[in-house]
Amino acid sequence: MIDLRFSEAELERRREHITDFIRDRVNAAGADGAVLGLSGGIDSTLTAHLSVEALGAENVHGLVLPAHVSSEGNMSDAERVAQDLEITYDVIEIEPIVDSLLSAYPEAEGDREAVGNARARARAVLNYLVANHENRLVLGTGNRSEAAVGYFTKYGDGAVDCHPIGNLYKGQVRQLARHVGVPEELAAKTATAELWADQTDEKEMGVSYETLDAILATHVDGPLSVAATCRLLDVEAEAVEKVRRMYERSEHKRTAPPAPEPLD
Numbered sequence: 001m002i003d004l005r006f007s008e009a010e011l012e013r014r015r016e017h018i019t020d021f022i023r024d025r026v027n028a029a030g031a032d033g034a035v036l037g038l039s040g041g042i043d044s045t046l047t048a049h050l051s052v053e054a055l056g057a058e059n060v061h062g063l064v065l066p067a068h069v070s071s072e073g074n075m076s077d078a079e080r081v082a083q084d085l086e087i088t089y090d091v092i093e094i095e096p097i098v099d100s101l102l103s104a105y106p107e108a109e110g111d112r113e114a115v116g117n118a119r120a121r122a123r124a125v126l127n128y129l130v131a132n133h134e135n136r137l138v139l140g141t142g143n144r145s146e147a148a149v150g151y152f153t154k155y156g157d158g159a160v161d162c163h164p165i166g167n168l169y170k171g172q173v174r175q176l177a178r179h180v181g182v183p184e185e186l187a188a189k190t191a192t193a194e195l196w197a198d199q200t201d202e203k204e205m206g207v208s209y210e211t212l213d214a215i216l217a218t219h220v221d222g223p224l225s226v227a228a229t230c231r232l233l234d235v236e237a238e239a240v241e242k243v244r245r246m247y248e249r250s251e252h253k254r255t256a257p258p259a260p261e262p263l264d
């Protein structure tokens with residue numbers, strides 16, 4: 001594979017760039033700080049660290065939102081992140097919300113993907129309830145790797161006001177997290193959406209983050225052809241084409257919903 005890691009100087013520059021971004025977005029909106037979901041995973045943990053650096057702990061509100069499928073380890077890690085950063089946080093069980101959706105529309109019961117996405121959307125509703133009530137912005141935790149292949153729920157975890165770590169590949173998220181002092185056991189954790197039991201990102205996507213990041217950097221975001229990418233990374237053309245297809249098919253998630261062109 002290729003080495004996408006930053007140098008120490010680049011890491012510091014990124015840290016400053018992202019904290020400036022968070023501060024600028026909050027100030028430009030006239031908001032009184034930020035709210036974000038804390039899952040115990042590395043994306044939300046890094047975003048929480050950087051938002052505290054940008055805004056101060058008193059201006060960041062964390063939401064730990066367990067579902068039945070959430071692991072105790074992840075939920076206790078999420079609480080530990082909030083406690084270590086000394087931010088205000090609430091723990092709110094979301095399963096009653098999902099249950100009420102399913103009692104309104106029982107046909108979706110047992111549909112793993114639809115119910116999983118409803119969990120992500122229930123969290124978005126709670127994020128915005130707090131954001132509206134406290135005049136805060138909702139910080140997204142999505143990275144470039146997930147965004148590029150559409151590995152997020154449209155109007156679920158994708159329903160946010162800005163994407164502070166949206167330009168970092170997953171491996172770079174882990175690297176920056178270590179740089180800002182996130183404990184190794186969190187930085188090295190297996191990525192999981194936890195929308196259903198035993199879900200992991202790599203298993204569901206069918207590609208490792210190491211390979212995904214490399215294909216995105218060279219082919220999807222970079223200038224190399226499929227053939228040149230295969231030679232450089234020593235991967236099969238199918239892997240490159242699969243990532244490219246995921247990128248193309250998820251375009252609708254990265255753009256505003258279209259309307260017909262205006263008529264004369």
Ligand SMILES: Nc1ncnc2c1ncn2[C@@H]1O[C@H](COP(=O)(O)OP(=O)(O)OC[C@H]2O[C@@H]([n+]3cccc(C(=O)O)c3)[C@H](O)[C@@H]2O)[C@@H](O)[C@H]1O
Pocket residue numbers: 113117120146150151152153154155156157192193194195201204249252
């Ligand atoms: N071409 C198109 N143009 C406009 N809209 C289009 C469309 N194709 C689908 N759609 C719409 O999009 C919907 C499908 O998108 P969506 O509802 O997002 O659903 P979908 O992409 O099927 O599922 C979300 C994926 O993201 C993963 N995920 C979700 C949340 C968090 C994380 C994580 O890493 O933590 C991962 C999840 O495991 C799953 O693989 C369709 O029902 C339809 O409404």
Ligand SMILES: Nc1ncnc2c1ncn2[C@@H]1O[C@H](COP(=O)(O)OP(=O)(O)OP(=O)(O)O)[C@@H](O)[C@H]1O
Pocket residue numbers: 036037038039040041042043044045063064065066067070123141146157189190191192193194201
């Ligand atoms: N149980 C939860 N409580 C609060 N927020 C959650 C929960 N689960 C998911 N989220 C929100 O949805 C976001 C997307 O989840 P995702 O799994 O992509 O990120 P992560 O858990 O932070 O990192 P990783 O991808 O490494 O697991 C989280 O960063 C978090 O903001």
Ligand SMILES: [Mg+2]
Pocket residue numbers: 039041042191192193194
């Ligand atoms: Mg996660």
